Amino acid sequence: MTGQAISPELREWIVTQLAAGHSIPSLQASMRDAGWHADVAQKALAEFEPAPATTSPPEVATPARTAMPGPDLSNAPLYIDAGDRRVQVLQTMIHPRVVVFGDLLSEEECEGLILGARQRLARSLTVETKTGGEALNVDRTSDGMFFERGENPIVARVEQRIATLLRWPLEFGEGLQVLRYSPGAQYRPHYDYFDPAEPGTPTILRRGGQRVATLVMYLQEPEQGGATTFPDVGLEVAPRRGTGVFFSYDRPDPATRTLHGGAPVLLGEKWVATKWLREREFT
Numbered sequence: 323m324t325g326q327a328i329s330p331e332l333r334e335w336i337v338t339q340l341a342a343g344h345s346i347p348s349l350q351a352s353m354r355d356a357g358w359h360a361d362v363a364q365k366a367l368a369e370f371e372p373a374p375a376t377t378s379p380p381e382v383a384t385p386a387r388t389a390m391p392g393p394d395l396s397n398a399p400l401y402i403d404a405g406d407r408r409v410q411v412l413q414t415m416i417h418p419r420v421v422v423f424g425d426l427l428s429e430e431e432c433e434g435l436i437l438g439a440r441q442r443l444a445r446s447l448t449v450e451t452k453t454g455g456e457a458l459n460v461d462r463t464s465d466g467m468f469f470e471r472g473e474n475p476i477v478a479r480v481e482q483r484i485a486t487l488l489r490w491p492l493e494f495g496e497g498l499q500v501l502r503y504s505p506g507a508q509y510r511p512h513y514d515y516f517d518p519a520e521p522g523t524p525t526i527l528r529r530g531g532q533r534v535a536t537l538v539m540y541l542q543e544p545e546q547g548g549a550t551t552f553p554d555v556g557l558e559v560a561p562r563r564g565t566g567v568f569f570s571y572d573r574p575d576p577a578t579r580t581l582h583g584g585a586p587v588l589l590g591e592k593w594v595a596t597k598w599l600r601e602r603e604f605t
């Protein structure tokens with residue numbers, strides 16, 4: 323129901339206000355002052371009310387966030403209009419929150435992102451070799467690079483589509499990361515949020531707060547292997563070109579069941595682009 327009552331613009335305004343630390347009651351008051359009917363304001367904000375506590379003491383658990391990115395699935399759609407493209411909804415899961423999208427990217431967009439990333443991957447490898455390399459990460463044996471947000475027209479177009487599809491401000495997203503997996507390469511199961519117990523985490527959080535969601539988009543499919551796996555729930559998403567897997571985590575906690583990894587590529591090469599969404603503007 324809320325999906326019908328609330329326009330994308332109003333939703334983005336609410337998300338931004340909540341991210342800035344305003345409370346739901348204060349937003350309700352602002353909306354009333356701006357001339358909204360109280361019941362309409364209440365309906366619009368209902369989606370962002372925290373879920374009632376179920377089990378386990380809320381004092382010790384990390385509190386869950388209320389405003390979260392995600393597609394509007396309120397009418398169980400088979401397709402979603404993401405502005406410039408009609409995206410398929412192929413599969414959804416509640417806990418962990420996972421949505422698999424089909425036809426998210428065109429062939430040309432996949433090719434274009436690979437082309438833009440390829441030389442930069444080669445260069446970053448050379449630099450690392452020359453300097454003796456950053457500490458070799460045994461958990462992730464793919465090669466990676468980051469685009470700047472809006473760096474080229476394809477990147478900008480894909481980012482705007484993601485913002486519309488996931489109803490999350492474009493500015494809250496990190497730059498797109500591209501990874502290439504050769505045969506044997508994998509990304510062992512991990513969480514994408516920053517571990518609150520790590521000493522470096524407060525510094526990382528200054529640039530836009532926690533990560534709250536991930537969208538992994540498959541740019542090139544290997545011949546065998548390379549699924550995105552969710553070991554806690556036995557889910558494997560096939561790395562089909564143009565498809566994307568979205569998952570969100572409302573707290574930096576394993577209870578979100580968002581442990582995931584890239585299974586070893588057995589044959590061929592797998593390329594992905596990952597968009598991470600933060601809780602605030604990423605600067």
Ligand SMILES: O=C(O)CCC(=O)C(=O)O
Binds near residue numbers: 501538582
């Ligand atoms: O390659 C995959 O399937 C997963 C990638 C991933 O987990 C990430 O980029 O954080």
Ligand SMILES: [Fe+2]
Binds near residue numbers: 514
């Ligand atoms: Fe990940």
